[in-house]
Amino acid sequence: MPTARDLVQAALSEGRKVLLEHEAKALIGDYGIPVTRVKVAKSEDEAVEFAREIGLPVVLKIVSPDVLHKSDVGGVKVNLKTEEEVRRAYREIIENVKSKVPNARIVGILVQEFAPSGVEVIIGLIRDPQFGPTVMFGLGGVFVEVFKDVSFRVAPLTERDAYEMIEEIKGKVLLEGYRGTQPADKKAIADALIKVGQIGLEIPEIKEMDLNPIMAYPTGIKVVDARVILG
Numbered sequence: 001m002p003t004a005r006d007l008v009q010a011a012l013s014e015g016r017k018v019l020l021e022h023e024a025k026a027l028i029g030d031y032g033i034p035v036t037r038v039k040v041a042k043s044e045d046e047a048v049e050f051a052r053e054i055g056l057p058v059v060l061k062i063v064s065p066d067v068l069h070k071s072d073v074g075g076v077k078v079n080l081k082t083e084e085e086v087r088r089a090y091r092e093i094i095e096n097v098k099s100k101v102p103n104a105r106i107v108g109i110l111v112q113e114f115a116p117s118g119v120e121v122i123i124g125l126i127r128d129p130q131f132g133p134t135v136m137f138g139l140g141g142v143f144v145e146v147f148k149d150v151s152f153r154v155a156p157l158t159e160r161d162a163y164e165m166i167e168e169i170k171g172k173v174l175l176e177g178y179r180g181t182q183p184a185d186k187k188a189i190a191d192a193l194i195k196v197g198q199i200g201l202e203i204p205e206i207k208e209m210d211l212n213p214i215m216a217y218p219t220g221i222k223v224v225d226a227r228v229i230l231g
Contacts, residue, residue: 118215133200155197162190207231
């Protein structure tokens with residue numbers, strides 16, 4: 001398996017500034033952050049084969065260096081429960097992308113484990129010109145755009161820093177068990193925050209990173225979507 005450093009060097013050597021999603025997930029997985037299982041299929045039959053391996057239901061997503069916002073071009077199909085649905089989704093994604101982004105280079109279709117819903121959180125990394133790698137935390141999905149309810153710390157993070165970040169957001173009530181739901185695993189979130197800080201320190205070529213959404217469960221977390229931009 002290529003290491004995080006190998007993945008970054010390979011992308012840069014190809015002149016790419018953005019890691020493809022399976023590369024981004026392999027990078028954060030290399031640091032021990034839990035991610036959804038993924039495989040890149042190059043054909044309909046391969047997509048079905050990988051769906052069997054990963055276990056239905058699955059999600060399919062376009063893999064292309066020319067498509068950043070996959071859902072905007074019909075490049076994502078979720079919760080596919082049967083092999084026939086996988087086949088149909090594979091064909092539809094290819095057709096959608098070819099009609100909306102005719103010149104897009106298509107690497108394949110990502111077959112991804114379907115993560116059950118949890119509390120959606122975001123962990124981000126930015127490279128501040130003054131402070132260097134800085135970690136961000138907040139509620140994920142639309143919350144981050146609507147409420148701008150986030151906290152920041154400069155890497156490296158201690159365990160105390162990570163727990164403070166979780167406590168600082170107004171939406172923390174959703175992580176503490178709300179209206180009968182179980183509390184989310186704050187230890188797993190804190191662990192991921194520390195590791196993202198470590199990535200920022202150890203791989204200076206990473207300019208920006210977004211893990212959003214991360215599903216936070218009563219036990220553990222899972223990164224559903226990951227974006228890594230190189231500088």
